[in-house]
Amino acid sequence: MNVSDAAYATVHDYPGGSESLGPRIGISPAVLRNKANPNNTTHHLTLSEAVRIADVTGDYRVLHAWASGAGYMLVRTDRLAGAADLDVLGAVTALFARAGEVGAAFHAAVADGRVGADEVRAVEREVMRLATAADAGLAALRGMAEPAPTERGES
Incomplete structure (x- = not known):
């Protein structure tokens, strides 16, 4: 579009x-x-x-x-503050599920030996969703991270 x-x-x-x-x-x-x-x-x-x-x-x-x-892809960067273990687990399992959907979209695109523009757009959508899921997992992990000793004022 x-x-x-x-x-x-x-x-x-x-x-x-x-x-x-x-x-x-x-x-x-x-x-x-x-x-x-x-x-x-x-x-x-x-x-x-x-x-x-x-x-x-x-x-x-x-x-x-x-x-x-312009040849770019946008990824929404929601950040989770104070994430818990289950947040990270949920984000990681969502990432794996999305990776499977990317594979399925690629398979569907090439299964008949021809690749249409609509099939490419479908793969692009799944790749973008995968990138978003990866970013959500990273955000959850960041939310769990403890500050480095120098950030806590320790030496």
Whole structure:
């Protein structure tokens, strides 16, 4: 999905569409509809408007589309403070499960001897989910880490 299509989908998928989203971000609903329309050549979303839309809706498809179009992958970096052993165990088992889903997606993509663009996108989604699971495991582990002696004021 490209950035323009992501902006359109974000605005139109929001409950009530531009009619309810526009006032929440300080743009008239009609202007927002025009700005989100990929076929409109006179109205365009600014970067700050796109950020406000994402922050209000919690929908980051525009950010993901921008990153993907530029050859980047985004990973959400939730951090767990004071994680417990079960948090780490849960994160590690989720990581292993995701790794299996990546393998299954790769297998499905090549099983018929041809690889379609939709199959590549499916593998990309699973790889991104795997990276997110790995980051969650690392965050849980960080949450359990004791400070180094120098961080505790010891020598």
